[in-house]
Amino acid sequence: MINKLISMEKAVSMIDDGAVLMIGGFMACGTPLGIIDAIIDKGVKDLTIISNDTAMPEIGIGKLIVNKQVKRVIASHIGTNKETVRQVTSGDIEMDFVPQGTLAERIRAAGYGLGGILTPTGIGTLMEEEKEIIEIDKVRYILEKPIKADISLISGSLVDKNGNSFFNATTNNFNQVMATAADITIVEAKKVVEVGKLDPNYVMTPGIFIDYIVEGAS
Amino acid sequence: MDRNQMKELIAKRVAKEFKDGDVVNLGIGVPTLVPKYIPEGVDVIFQSENGFVGLGPVPEKGKEDKDVTNAGGQPVTIKHGGAFFDTSTSFGIIRGGHLDYTVLGALQVDQKGDIANWMMPGEKGPGMGGAMDLLTGARKVIIAMLHTVKGKTKILKECTYPLSAKNQVNLIVTEMGVMEVTENGLILKEIGPEVTLEEVKESTEADLIISKDLKRMIT
Numbered sequence: 001m002i003n004k005l006i007s008m009e010k011a012v013s014m015i016d017d018g019a020v021l022m023i024g025g026f027m028a029c030g031t032p033l034g035i036i037d038a039i040i041d042k043g044v045k046d047l048t049i050i051s052n053d054t055a056m057p058e059i060g061i062g063k064l065i066v067n068k069q070v071k072r073v074i075a076s077h078i079g080t081n082k083e084t085v086r087q088v089t090s091g092d093i094e095m096d097f098v099p100q101g102t103l104a105e106r107i108r109a110a111g112y113g114l115g116g117i118l119t120p121t122g123i124g125t126l127m128e129e130e131k132e133i134i135e136i137d138k139v140r141y142i143l144e145k146p147i148k149a150d151i152s153l154i155s156g157s158l159v160d161k162n163g164n165s166f167f168n169a170t171t172n173n174f175n176q177v178m179a180t181a182a183d184i185t186i187v188e189a190k191k192v193v194e195v196g197k198l199d200p201n202y203v204m205t206p207g208i209f210i211d212y213i214v215e216g217a218s
Numbered sequence: 219m220d221r222n223q224m225k226e227l228i229a230k231r232v233a234k235e236f237k238d239g240d241v242v243n244l245g246i247g248v249p250t251l252v253p254k255y256i257p258e259g260v261d262v263i264f265q266s267e268n269g270f271v272g273l274g275p276v277p278e279k280g281k282e283d284k285d286v287t288n289a290g291g292q293p294v295t296i297k298h299g300g301a302f303f304d305t306s307t308s309f310g311i312i313r314g315g316h317l318d319y320t321v322l323g324a325l326q327v328d329q330k331g332d333i334a335n336w337m338m339p340g341e342k343g344p345g346m347g348g349a350m351d352l353l354t355g356a357r358k359v360i361i362a363m364l365h366t367v368k369g370k371t372k373i374l375k376e377c378t379y380p381l382s383a384k385n386q387v388n389l390i391v392t393e394m395g396v397m398e399v400t401e402n403g404l405i406l407k408e409i410g411p412e413v414t415l416e417e418v419k420e421s422t423e424a425d426l427i428i429s430k431d432l433k434r435m436i437t
Binding site: 026027028029030052053055075076077078079080084085088089095097099100101102103104105108119120121122123124125126127157167168169170171172173174175176177204 | 266267268269270283284285286287289290291296302303304305306308309312313332336341342343344345346347348349350351354355380381382383384385
């Protein structure tokens with residue numbers, strides 16, 4: 001019988017120095033905060049973080065930055081975390097800015113088996129640099145390549161033991177797309193229920209995308 | 219007028235642009251002041267790029283739901299008839315031509331409709347967030363901002379900061395006036411309540427074409 005539920009210790013044991021992590025959430029709303037705290041306790045270094053933002057210094061991804069565990073960030077916005085700005089300015093963190101919609105689609109491309117996406121976003125800006133421009137029906141698009149991770153860490157509101165996940169309200173954001181684009185996907189569930197208790201109509205991410213489930217601290 | 223009164227004036231003017239059923243995304247800063255000025259009887263659907271349409275007012279103290287936040291990460295509410303979705307759908311709405319308006323602030327705007335609002339030259343941030351997608355995808359782009367910063371104009375012949383988008387701005391609303399970006403250039407259509415035409419020209423580097431029907435700002 002499938003049971004993907006594991007301990008927090010087992011979950012962080014999969015995360016080593018230099019790991020490339022996707023982390024769901026938007027300013028810490030819908031971010032797996034318990035796993036992040038466990039990564040801080042483990043103290044792994046040189047992480048690459050792919051996320052919308054780096055939250056605030058005192059919460060979620062922001063804490064990983066303050067704890068100097070991150071060497072590279074791929075995100076759309078870091079303005080809410082002065083410590084990220086400081087470490088990027090000093091050269092301690094390598095920063096790739098990706099427009100929010102482009103970030104979601106590049107992740108989706110990786111998870112959905114696409115070689116890339118064509119977007120008009122960023123035409124005429126620095127986003128064009130070192131990228132291929134493709135013209136279709138007289139409109140110019142930037143070819144943006146897929147973004148994949150070693151491990152995707154997402155947050156689910158209601159998750160059954162097969163991994164079928166429901167994301168409440170605005171906690172969804174990047175979680176749904178990130179579940180598809182890593183070698184290993186771990187969902188931190190606010191609430192875990194038995195198989196059969198989550199109506200298949202309300203499943204947003206099918207359990208086949210989820211490798212492991214941990215119960216959230218909150 | 220002090221700066222706060224100027225911001226309220228700008229928001230009040232922007233609110234006049236919308237009609238029933240328009241889908242509108244508001245950026246941070248002056249744009250967030252717009253909803254309270256939407257005329258009664260006009261149903262505007264506000265989109266929040268972190269993942270829903272039907273953005274409602276800030277909840278009463280003690281009634282916040284941590285799962286319902288806006289694009290600034292602050293607790294908000296969702297109206298009856300609203301809908302939540304993931305980021306991919308959210309930016310499908312934005313990029314796919316399903317968003318009628320975006321209202322954003324800017325560091326600089328120019329007479330060709332170019333805009334810079336994501337990075338100061340020589341600085342590492344703050345990043346574009348959803349702004350580049352919004353500017354590129356929205357059917358109409360309204361820039362709502364103060365006309366000058368520290369006495370320097372923000373409306374130029376050509377932007378000097380890193381661009382967020384090229385030729386995407388349609389309308390600029392400041393405390394000094396309302397300007398429309400057209401193929402022929404920047405047309406001043408309305409003038410602020412407490413300024414003269416000369417003052418507007420002095421505070422603007424861009425070439426201004428003065429509309430034949432120049433009016434006082436409608437508020």
